[in-house]
Amino acid sequence: MTNRIKSAQNALLSWYKKSGRHDLPWRNTQDIYHVYLSEIMLQQTQVNRVLEEYYPQFLKRFPTLQTLAFASLDDVLASWSGLGYYSRARNLHKTAQLNPKGLPDELSALLKLPGIGKYTASAICSFGYNQNVPVVDTNIARVLQRVFAIQKRDEKILWQKAESLLNTKASRAHNLALMDLGSLVCLPQNPKCEFCPLNEMCQGKVNPEFYAKTKKTRYEAMELFYGVFIEDDRIALVNAQGNMYKGMLELPNIDPIEEWHIGNFKHSYTKYRLNVHLYALDEAPFNAVWVDIRAFDDAPISSLTKKAKKFFYKIS
Numbered sequence: 143m144t145n146r147i148k149s150a151q152n153a154l155l156s157w158y159k160k161s162g163r164h165d166l167p168w169r170n171t172q173d174i175y176h177v178y179l180s181e182i183m184l185q186q187t188q189v190n191r192v193l194e195e196y197y198p199q200f201l202k203r204f205p206t207l208q209t210l211a212f213a214s215l216d217d218v219l220a221s222w223s224g225l226g227y228y229s230r231a232r233n234l235h236k237t238a239q240l241n242p243k244g245l246p247d248e249l250s251a252l253l254k255l256p257g258i259g260k261y262t263a264s265a266i267c268s269f270g271y272n273q274n275v276p277v278v279d280t281n282i283a284r285v286l287q288r289v290f291a292i293q294k295r296d297e298k299i300l301w302q303k304a305e306s307l308l309n310t311k312a313s314r315a316h317n318l319a320l321m322d323l324g325s326l327v328c329l330p331q332n333p334k335c336e337f338c339p340l341n342e343m344c345q346g347k348v349n350p351e352f353y354a355k356t357k358k359t360r361y362e363a364m365e366l367f368y369g370v371f372i373e374d375d376r377i378a379l380v381n382a383q384g385n386m387y388k389g390m391l392e393l394p395n396i397d398p399i400e401e402w403h404i405g406n407f408k409h410s411y412t413k414y415r416l417n418v419h420l421y422a423l424d425e426a427p428f429n430a431v432w433v434d435i436r437a438f439d440d441a442p443i444s445s446l447t448k449k450a451k452k453f454f455y456k457i458s
């Protein structure tokens with residue numbers, strides 16, 4: 143190992159000691175299930191939302207992998223409601239059922255489990271099992287691209303570079319440090335290079351934006367038409383069609399009839415910007431699944447359907 147890499151590793155660790163996010167609960171646990179859960183929740187969801195709205199609540203309801211394995215999918219999806227990307231919850235549940243006594247500690251075995259890709263498997267090995275493996279998530283990828291002046295993002299090269307930079311004497315802290323550096327210092331726009339512990343070895347600092355161009359999210363507008371039928375404090379829902387909300391309940395999709403129109407509201411879901419139209423139905427759909435309005439929050443219902451219910455009561 144060159145002296146340049148050694149001194150970069152040391153600088154990174156000192157920076158992490160002073161400025162890293164040490165108070166995140168999943169960083170202060172030996173429980174592999176907790177580490178795994180946090181990694182799944184943090185995919186596509188921001189740290190603060192996970193921390194404040196989901197992680198502690200989910201663990202309270204399913205404190206171990208075993209309780210999760212024996213829970214019904216409906217209960218798991220109900221606890222996931224609002225987090226989006228529900229395939230994560232379905233895979234989490236499947237993985238728990240396959241390994242109720244604990245997750246394997248080998249990268250290759252983890253990679254065979256549903257919903258666990260290279261990043262998640264490495265994160266579990268590094269953060270959970272304290273193994274000497276590199277980790278590359280979006281934040282780390284950006285740091286590496288800039289440090290090694292990699293013009294075009296190439297996964298294979300990034301993992302090789304992560305390995306070459308890995309501090310094998312403190313790999314867990316090293317990986318966490320790189321992750322924090324990406325989210326606190328080496329920002330997509332206007333990175334704070336003057337405070338960066340990797341400044342000396344960074345080859346991309348002269349033009350950092352060039353090395354990790356951010357792709358603009360393309361949003362898709364969509365019109366949705368739902369029918370509402372409520373009787374005796376029960377609402378008629380149906381099993382969701384398609385993969386997006388698979389396993390969950392939603393309002394029935396209908397062909398719009400102008401006279402039945404109640405109103406519309408906006409909702410965002412992943413890359414979709416939805417305009418949701420509600421219509422009053424005069425009878426329940428033939429395949430209705432009846433849900434008591436008072437038990438709405440305990441059912442596997444998406445935040446879109448919860449919002450629709452709220453909207454319906456507000457305007458009717």
Ligand code: SF4
Nearest residue numbers: 328335338341344350
């Ligand atoms: S010097 Fe700047 S561009 Fe390079 S890793 Fe640090 S923050 Fe990122």
